[in-house]
Amino acid sequence: MQHLSIFPILIPLLFGAIMLLPPISRDLNSQRISSIIGMFFLLISSATLLFQVESDGLQIYALGGWQAPFGIALIADKVSSLLVLLTSFLAFSIMLYAVAGRDKGGAHFHPLFMFQVMGINGAFLTGDIFxxxxFFEVLLIASYALLLHAGGKQKTQAAMHYVILNLVGSSLFLFGLGILYGTLGTLNMADMAIKVAQLEGETATLAKTGALLLLVVFGLKAAMLPMHFWLPKTYASASAPVAAMFAIMTKVGIYSIFRVYTVIFGDDAGELANIATPWLWPLALLTITIGSIGVFASPNIRILSANLVIVSSGSLLACAAINSEEATSAALYYMVHSTLASAGLFLLADVIARQRGKAEDRFVHSRPFVQPRLLGFAFAISAMSLIGMPPFSGFVGKVMILQATQSTAQTIWIWPLILIGSLAALIALSRAGTTLFWRHNGSVAAEAEPAKKLEIAGIALLLSASPLLVLFGSDVSEFTQQAAYYLHDIQSSAYDLLPGVTQ
Structure with missing residues (x-):
């Protein structure tokens, strides 16, 4: 079991590479079978890794036997193992949906999907910033191609904006890494956490510049205002499986903010302690505000779903700004909820669009659905979860965020915006449900396609997560509290990750 930490990276890499080789590369059915098998193995290995971390504690995997800070290390702690399991469950559910027929729009969908999953898992598990x-680049390169899946002018335009912005972000990332390596002499996160506290004067100022450059990059990935504008159009133009998988892309940026600005630039960072907090506060609150406005203005379900992703990003960034164990625990719980609920709505929007004829998923009068009860029930669960209504996980997650506020000022700013964001979602999703399921003309459209069994299974898995997160809420919240405690215990965790360094 010593190699278990690398399985979430190795499994999608191997299956993706195999599917590029003939004869599998020429046979779609073979690719579908390979993807389902690969995702199943990935899900099992990710769950096993989480249970191993729970029972045995931190898992450090030194590639090639080279110990940190000199070698490449994978770090499986409670935070990273939870998010790897989230990614694996999300990918498995989406793949069930995709193999029913939504993978036909372009070549190499399955290997690209595998490579994207590999990049996401690698970003969660890596122990150094380089x-x-x-892994950012691996997941981004795969996402560039997946965004163009099924083609079309709208997809090409959205992909162009997405690619250009991320290339700029990658350049800034390299600049930031160069500055930090020049000042600290290391890019291992644990080693940086120790050395950054020793910086003073001009060296500390230079390191601060590098750290703020990274904040810009992570903010771009997380759709933090003013770098959020690419997200609604990009997500709305992607095919349903791709848009659903993109629901976790913003979480990679948010995870990076938590990891870097809690472990490296946290309370014990000397002159650079909590340097991101003054920036995160206003930007997080403004992100919630602009996302809520976008929710009101959304003309269809896909754009509505994308704007809800922005609202959730703002809520998670507010937790990062609070910078406490309680806020981090709330963020981890809410991150799991919002990722799965948003992905489920993206897939549901695709099924709805295919049953409404030319109206697609726009909020206009249309022909009736082929499966009105099934879709209505699924939409109601998805909407109530995203709004944050009891007894679904959105309610629990938002209550945890509200309870994490520590001062009167934090309460005054965060409570109204979180509640207003929920009100915006309530109004927008109520309007959407009324238009979609009650305002019909004529008979069922001739081109309407009923949802297939595998599509229903994929959506059902994602939507079932919300009540399950409440049913097992005590265990999940206890796990997230332990994960948050480890993340904020900077000094001891840093030395745990550097076996050759003593305090």
């Missing part, structure tokens, strides 16, 4: 950059 390899965080490497």
């Amino acid at each position: 390899n965080l950059f490497v």
Whole structure:
């Protein structure tokens, strides 16, 4: 079991590479079978890794036997193992949906999907910032091609904006890494956490510049205002499986903010302690505000779903700004909820669009659905979860965020915006449900396609997560509290990750 930490990276890499080779590369059915098998193995290995971390504690995997800070290390702690399991479950559910027929729009969908999953898991597991950059690039390159899946002018335009912005972000990432390496002499996160506290004067100022450059990069990935504008159009133009998988892309940026600005630039960072907090506060609150406005203005379900992703990003960034164990625990719980609920709505929007004829998923009068009860029930669960209504996980997550506020000022700013964001979602999703399921003309459209069994299974898995997160809420919240405690215990965790360094 000593190699278990690398399985979430190795499994999608191997299956993706195999599917590029003939004869599998020429046979779609073979690719579908390979993807389902690969995702199943990935899900099992990710769950096993989480249970191993729970029972045995931190898992450090030194590639090639080279110990940190000199070698490449994968770090499986409670935070990273939870998010790897989230990614694996999300990918498995989406793949069930995709193999029903939504993978036909372009070549190499399955290997590209595998490579994207590999990049996301690698970003969660890596123990140094340079390899965080490497895995960012892996997942981004795969996402560039997946965004163009099924073609079309709208997809090409959205992909162009997405690619250009991320290339700029990658350049800034390298600049930031260069500055930090020049001042600290290391890019291993644990080693940086120790050395950054020793910086003073001009060296500390230079390191601060590098750290703020990274904040810009992570903010771009997380759709933090003013770098959020690319997200609604990009997500709305992507095919349903791709848009659903993109629901976790913003979480990679948010995870990076938590990891870097809690472990490296946290309370014990000397002159650079909590340097991101003054920037995160206003930007997080403004992100919630602009996302809520976008929710009101959304003309269809896909754009509505994308704007809800922005609202959730703002809520998670507010937790990062609070910078406490309680806020981090709330963020981890809410991150799991919002990722799965948003992905489920993206897939549901695709099924709805295919049953409404030319109206697609726009909020206009249309022909009736082929499966009105099934879709209505699924939409109601998805909407109530995203709004944050009891007894679904959105309610629990938002209550945890509200309870994490520590001062009167934090309460005054965060409570109204979180509640207003929920009100905006309530109004927008109520309007959407009324228009979609009650305002019909004529008979069922001739081109309407009923949802297939595998599509229903994929959506059902994602939507079932919300009540399950409440049913097992005590265990999940206890796990997230332990994960948050480890993340904020900077000094002891840093030395745990550097076996050759003593305090």
